[in-house]
Amino acid sequence: MITICEKDNCTGCAVCMNICAHNAISIEETMPLGYVLPRIDTNACVDCGLCANICPVNHPLGLFEPLKAFSAISRNYDDLMTSSSGGASSVLAHLIVKRGGVVYGCVQRNYKDVAHRRIDSIEDLSKLKGSKYVQSNIGYIYCDVKKDLIDGREVLFTGTPCQIAGLKAFLRKDYDHLYLVDLVCHGVPSQKLLREDVEYLLKDYPIVDKNKVYVEFRRKKQHPQERFEPDFGNFISLNVSIRGGRRKKKKQKFLNDNYITAFMAGTIFRENCYNCPYAQRKRIGDVTIADFWGLEGKSVPSTEGVSLLMPSTEKGLKLVDACESYLYYEERPVEEAVNGNGQLQNPSSRPEEREIFVKYYPRNPQKAYKLSLKKYKDDYQRKVVRPRICKRYEQMIQSDFLLRTLDKVPRFRWFFLGCAYAYAKFNNIVPE
Numbered sequence: 001m002i003t004i005c006e007k008d009n010c011t012g013c014a015v016c017m018n019i020c021a022h023n024a025i026s027i028e029e030t031m032p033l034g035y036v037l038p039r040i041d042t043n044a045c046v047d048c049g050l051c052a053n054i055c056p057v058n059h060p061l062g063l064f065e066p067l068k069a070f071s072a073i074s075r076n077y078d079d080l081m082t083s084s085s086g087g088a089s090s091v092l093a094h095l096i097v098k099r100g101g102v103v104y105g106c107v108q109r110n111y112k113d114v115a116h117r118r119i120d121s122i123e124d125l126s127k128l129k130g131s132k133y134v135q136s137n138i139g140y141i142y143c144d145v146k147k148d149l150i151d152g153r154e155v156l157f158t159g160t161p162c163q164i165a166g167l168k169a170f171l172r173k174d175y176d177h178l179y180l181v182d183l184v185c186h187g188v189p190s191q192k193l194l195r196e197d198v199e200y201l202l203k204d205y206p207i208v209d210k211n212k213v214y215v216e217f218r219r220k221k222q223h224p225q226e227r228f229e230p231d232f233g234n235f236i237s238l239n240v241s242i243r244g245g246r247r248k249k250k251k252q253k254f255l256n257d258n259y260i261t262a263f264m265a266g267t268i269f270r271e272n273c274y275n276c277p278y279a280q281r282k283r284i285g286d287v288t289i290a291d292f293w294g295l296e297g298k299s300v301p302s303t304e305g306v307s308l309l310m311p312s313t314e315k316g317l318k319l320v321d322a323c324e325s326y327l328y329y330e331e332r333p334v335e336e337a338v339n340g341n342g343q344l345q346n347p348s349s350r351p352e353e354r355e356i357f358v359k360y361y362p363r364n365p366q367k368a369y370k371l372s373l374k375k376y377k378d379d380y381q382r383k384v385v386r387p388r389i390c391k392r393y394e395q396m397i398q399s400d401f402l403l404r405t406l407d408k409v410p411r412f413r414w415f416f417l418g419c420a421y422a423y424a425k426f427n428n429i430v431p432e
């Protein structure tokens with residue numbers, strides 16, 4: 001019987017399932033962590049070998065050197081506020097649909113169903129917005145893309161680089177009216193891990209309808225005053241937005257949610273993500289899209305995220321140019337983009353704690369998260385949270401406002417002493 005590719009290298013791109021004319025391959029969740037892998041129905045399989053022959057793991061596809069890099073944000077304020085980064089992918093999608101084309105991307109129907117869908121109306125484009133930090137279910141979407149291409153429609157497909165590779169391998173030829181947008185990707189956890197984490201959180205809510213529970217992976221601050229903070233990332237809290245149920249507990253706080261913390265720590269990705277051949281500067285798509293980390297000096301004005309748009313083909317460059325009137329954008333050196341983004345250099349490294357997670361998860365998921373994330377949380381407190389608090393406190397001491405308030409309101413001194421104590425504690429300053 002055929003082995004499609006090495007299990008630990010399989011990306012779950014589903015090209016084998018899409019290409020099989022005998023419906024002999026299905027993509028199924030495996031136990032215990034739920035990473036999807038192909039399963040071959042031996043009765044239906046005719047041993048033609050097509051699946052193994054087109055698999056991009058067995059036959060790597062060519063990658064392109066980026067031609068240019070742009071920092072970009074959407075001119076539409078709503079787009080910017082409802083996208084995870086600068087809203088550049090919404091702009092690309094909007095342009096294609098306006099020209100009569102179709103767009104394929106990841107939609108969350110609810111926390112149990114995150115999958116690639118076909119969108120061809122402006123009203124439905126908002127369903128694509130926001131990064132869903134989980135492996136999207138591809139289903140038979142490559143077949144739909146091919147049908148649209150044969151019908152002569154312009155198609156924009158956005159996905160992780162391994163999904164783009166899957167689509168390219170499926171189509172086996174280039175189409176002038178197909179635009180491939182690959183996301184810079186940290187790695188993908190399985191939907192089973194997300195589902196079980198949300199179900200654990202839902203125990204605290206008297207939920208009416210679980211089909212109306214959605215996950216916000218990355219929320220922007222909406223308060224007008226907060227919007228002017230310099231940390232344009234504004235992310236990481238996994239917010240479970242409950243529709244039709246009343247909240248018993250307070251919202252999950254930053255770093256309290258296991259799944260998203262483990263995502264940031266890199267403990268729960270598919271095995272192949274730690275070896276990803278696409279996590280480098282050369283790219284698989286026509287345009288690469290990411291957060292523009294490491295943006296130096298002045299660029300497009302945004303405290304709500306700045307997208308990186310990095311075309312690697314002439315077709316991609318034309319597409320970005322066509323978006324000119326919808327974006328505030330500026331050309332930046334490709335090196336600046338690559339140097340600022342770890343995933344444009346190397347795949348995520350496999351933390352030692354992953355073994356702990358794999359070992360404990362089947363018996364006790366909460367214990368698995370707790371033990372495997374301890375070091376990450378401690379490091380995060382030490383390297384990020386403490387310096388941030390100290391910086392704020394220093395700014396406060398230096399401001400005239402504090403001194404004037406201390407003069408006017410003597411009781412405020414207790415608060416001041418409290419802050420001084422916290423400052424000393426966070427900095428490990430021990431009085432002699």
Ligand SMILES: Cc1cc2nc3c(=O)[nH]c(=O)nc-3n(C[C@H](O)[C@H](O)[C@H](O)COP(=O)(O)OP(=O)(O)OC[C@H]3O[C@@H](n4cnc5c(N)ncnc54)[C@H](O)[C@@H]3O)c2cc1C
Nearest residue numbers: 083084085086087088089105106130131132158186290291
């Ligand atoms: C799993 C994952 C990991 C990522 N890791 C990084 C990283 O390490 N560094 C970095 O700079 N950027 C990363 N990104 C990309 C980043 O989160 C933003 O999506 C990107 O900057 C574009 O932002 P935007 O504001 O233009 O649009 P957004 O509103 O964020 O993007 C929406 C687009 O992303 C697609 N999309 C959303 N979720 C998925 C998914 N699960 N699978 C496939 N496509 C999806 C949608 O179809 C849509 O086209 C990652 C994205 C994903 C999905």
